[in-house]
Amino acid sequence: xxxxxxxxxxxxxxxxxxxxxxxxxxxxxxxxxxxxxxxxxxxxxxxxxxxxxxxxxxxxxxxxxxxxxxxxxxxxxxxxxxxxxxxxxxxxxxxxxxxxxxxxxxxxxxxxxxxxxxxxxxxxxxxxxxxxxxxxxxxxxxxxxxxxxxxxxxxxxxxxxxxxxxxxxxxxxxxxxxxxxxxxxxxxxxxxxxxxxxxxxxxxxxxxxxxxxxxxxxxxxxxxxxxxxxxxxxxxx
Numbered sequence: 001x002x003x004x005x006x007x008x009x010x011x012x013x014x015x016x017x018x019x020x021x022x023x024x025x026x027x028x029x030x031x032x033x034x035x036x037x038x039x040x041x042x043x044x045x046x047x048x049x050x051x052x053x054x055x056x057x058x059x060x061x062x063x064x065x066x067x068x069x070x071x072x073x074x075x076x077x078x079x080x081x082x083x084x085x086x087x088x089x090x091x092x093x094x095x096x097x098x099x100x101x102x103x104x105x106x107x108x109x110x111x112x113x114x115x116x117x118x119x120x121x122x123x124x125x126x127x128x129x130x131x132x133x134x135x136x137x138x139x140x141x142x143x144x145x146x147x148x149x150x151x152x153x154x155x156x157x158x159x160x161x162x163x164x165x166x167x168x169x170x171x172x173x174x175x176x177x178x179x180x181x182x183x184x185x186x187x188x189x190x191x192x193x194x195x196x197x198x199x200x201x202x203x204x205x206x207x208x209x210x211x212x213x214x215x216x217x218x219x220x221x222x223x224x225x226x227x228x229x230x231x232x233x234x235x236x237x
Contacts, residue, residue, distance in 0.1 A: 001120070003046045003104035004093055005037055006086055006178075008054035008079045011109070013225045022056040024108045025063060026224060028233045032063065033224055034108055036237070038070040044116050046104060050096045052077040052089040087196040094187045105198070107178035111237050114179070114219040122214055123181040129189075129209040130202060131181045134174035135217040142173040143202075143213070151211040154203055165203045174213055177221055181214075 011023030018026075024034040038049060049072050053060045057080045064074050077093045084092055090105055097103045102123060104116065114133065123131035132151065134143060144153035146168035153164040153171065180198065189205055202211050224233050 001046050001103060002048045002050070002097055002100055003041050003106065004077075004090060004096070005034065005041075005049060005051045005106055005108050006089055007034060007060060007108035008052040008057075008083050008089055009109075010055045010083070011225065014109075014227060014230075017227070018055065020056075022053070022060050023225065024051075024053075024060050026109070026230060028111065028224060028230060028237055033111065034060065034063070035067070035070045036111060037106060037108060038072050038074065040112070041104065041106075041116075042072055046116075047072040049073065050075040050077050050093050051108075052079055052084075052093065054079040054083040083195070085195045086198040087190075087192060087201045088194060090182075090198065091187070091190050091192075094184075097184050097187075100184055102181055102183050105180045105182060109225040110178045110221065110223050111233055112177065112179070112216070112219055112221040114177075114216040114221070116179070116181075119179070119214045119216070120181050122212075123183075126210065126212055128181075128212045129183050129186055129205060130211045131214050132202070132211065133177040133179035134213045134215055135177060135219075135221055136215070137175045137217075137221070139175040141176075143176050144168075144171040145174055145213045146171065149213040149215075151202060151206040151213070154199060163203055165206045174215065177216065178223070 007024040011018035025032045152166040155162045
């Protein structure tokens, strides 16, 4: 199985570090989060990885080259000319996943000890187009699922904005962890061009396809996209 680590973002929440560095090289206990996530995937035998880059792209490339991909086979998807957001970045890298039955996509700025094998197993058993890692934590933005775990919509708690793509009698809010298992069958279905997010894509495709939740609320998880969370991560990982 192959994976993509999304590392092209500007990391605006992580300033001032990202004024001079990419968020992928932010340190948790002396180790870059990019390295931590490459090693995390390797634990489960996933050692063929593509990483997209944009913000201080050369720093990421240099780190990967100097450290021999941190022990994995790492390909770079260069978005130096234009950042494509999460969905556009995955679409650009589609050729990397030719011949795969499914693949993993994860944000570089999250850390977890979730057993991704269980998520992959569920994805395959349910024949999902995409499976989304979620937890019960409190956040500002939630995915909405029905009682069977099918994606039905999205909600912003701060603005009260809500997007419903599939009607249900009851919606359950879950916080997205930034990890997906995806079938390559998704690529011919993508009609968006240029910049777009995976959230936009999932909400569009969930109208007619199985996009499901994988709840890993019992796992360790933290978003290290903010300086204060780096300090917390130092205590956890």
